[in-house]
Amino acid sequence: MDIRWMSESGIVDVFLLLGPMPQNVFNQYAQLTGTQILPPLFSLGYHQCRWNYEDEADVEAVDSGFDEHNIPYDVIWLDIEHTDGKRYFTWDPEKFPDPVKVQEKLREKRRKLVVISDPHIKVDPNYTLYAEAKEKGYFVKDREIQNFEGTCWPGLSSYIDFTNPAAREWYLSQFSLEKYKNSTDILFVWNDMNEPSVFNAPEMTMPKDAVHHLGWEHRDLHNLYGFYQQMSTSEGLIQRSGGKERPFVLTRSFFAGSQRYGAVWTGDNKAEWEYLKISVPMLLSLSVTGIAFCGADVGGFVGDPDPELLVRWYQAASFQPFFRGHAMQDTKRREPWLFWRRKYSPNQESDTGTICPPSILVPVVL
Numbered sequence: 001m002d003i004r005w006m007s008e009s010g011i012v013d014v015f016l017l018l019g020p021m022p023q024n025v026f027n028q029y030a031q032l033t034g035t036q037i038l039p040p041l042f043s044l045g046y047h048q049c050r051w052n053y054e055d056e057a058d059v060e061a062v063d064s065g066f067d068e069h070n071i072p073y074d075v076i077w078l079d080i081e082h083t084d085g086k087r088y089f090t091w092d093p094e095k096f097p098d099p100v101k102v103q104e105k106l107r108e109k110r111r112k113l114v115v116i117s118d119p120h121i122k123v124d125p126n127y128t129l130y131a132e133a134k135e136k137g138y139f140v141k142d143r144e145i146q147n148f149e150g151t152c153w154p155g156l157s158s159y160i161d162f163t164n165p166a167a168r169e170w171y172l173s174q175f176s177l178e179k180y181k182n183s184t185d186i187l188f189v190w191n192d193m194n195e196p197s198v199f200n201a202p203e204m205t206m207p208k209d210a211v212h213h214l215g216w217e218h219r220d221l222h223n224l225y226g227f228y229q230q231m232s233t234s235e236g237l238i239q240r241s242g243g244k245e246r247p248f249v250l251t252r253s254f255f256a257g258s259q260r261y262g263a264v265w266t267g268d269n270k271a272e273w274e275y276l277k278i279s280v281p282m283l284l285s286l287s288v289t290g291i292a293f294c295g296a297d298v299g300g301f302v303g304d305p306d307p308e309l310l311v312r313w314y315q316a317a318s319f320q321p322f323f324r325g326h327a328m329q330d331t332k333r334r335e336p337w338l339f340w341r342r343k344y345s346p347n348q349e350s351d352t353g354t355i356c357p358p359s360i361l362v363p364v365v366l
């Protein structure tokens with residue numbers, strides 16, 4: 001067999017795992033890269049996410065919807081719109097005027113909140129996080145060794161250089177209950193857009209000649225960027241609890257060893273049967289690479305699933321380790337009970353899908 005190796009920057013690290021059996025290879029690979037961090041128990045349950053649950057009233061309505069319809073769920077998620085102008089670690093003062101109350105209500109039901117924290121930081125001298133990172137020199141630089149600026153959700157943004165250990169230390173400290181205003185210990189974290197996404201750059205990611213800590217070019221460590229963000233976030237949550245509690249951090253970008261820091265999902269999929277089908281080999285492939293705590297967006301992120309696709313997706317995903325319903329901003333609402341009405345009036349002409357009994361929606365019992 002001929003194998004041709006190509007490398008962006010000339011450096012190739014090769015590890016030969018001698019086996020001889022596949023089981024030995026997995027064992028050796030786990031020794032090399034680490035094993036899956038034990039997830040907190042709640043995170044094995046069902047997660048309900050959407051871009052976006054709009055405000056406090058929306059969160060409360062969705063939360064009580066699960067109770068009214070007797071559907072178990074453990075975690076509700078907030079996407080980028082919960083922040084004040086996509087400034088992570090903040091809250092939109094109109095939509096989320098009292099985030100602590102939201103979290104305390106969830107706590108009463110032993111539920112958790114996950115919020116998003118992305119690596120791009122809005123260029124805004126009045127935003128403390130930006131001002132501090134700039135002053136400390138924690139942003140990735142461009143080839144002129146100025147702070148790299150590109151566009152992402154907040155508009156013009158700079159990107160924290162997670163390959164710098166000091167930047168990671170600083171970032172992880174932002175998750176402390178003192179620093180992260182109006183967060184509580186039932187709040188956990190989701191790192192998205194950490195390939196990193198740069199909307200106005202070639203291939204929608206960071207240019208290869210951007211410069212990181214110790215002068216390394218982005219081309220040398222592109223695939224490690226997200227790994228280091230999740231590492232830092234995960235250690236931030238451990239530190240927040242004084243080392244007592246397991247962290248939960250979901251990441252979109254990952255590398256060999258990311259299993260040591262949390263969960264991975266397969267990114268933006270579509271509400272189509274082909275995407276349900278491919279989620280199975282994708283997750284099995286991730287699992288054999290040691291990333292066991294993985295999942296795909298239930299129902300498909302882009303587009304509107306018909307009732308049968310949604311039901312079948314829930315059925316399949318209830319056997320997958322990370323189990324989260326998620327949907328894009330412009331999709332129809334799809335909290336599971338919105339489809340139940342049709343079960344009880346099966347002769348309605350609009351009813352084309354196979355409707356499941358509620359019991360099929362019951363996920364892993366904890």
Ligand SMILES: *[C@@H]1O[C@H](CO)[C@@H](O)[C@H](O)[C@H]1NC(C)=O
Nearest residue numbers: 091097098099100101181182
């Ligand atoms: C935190 O929440 C309180 C209400 O509980 C609100 O008055 C305050 O402005 C919030 N602070 C921040 C920084 O979001």
Ligand SMILES: *[C@@H]1O[C@H](CO)[C@@H](O)[C@H](O)[C@H]1NC(C)=O
Nearest residue numbers: 085122123124125126127128
């Ligand atoms: C920063 O805050 C000051 C004082 O509130 C304000 O005048 C200025 O316009 C703000 N700058 C930006 C970039 O928002």
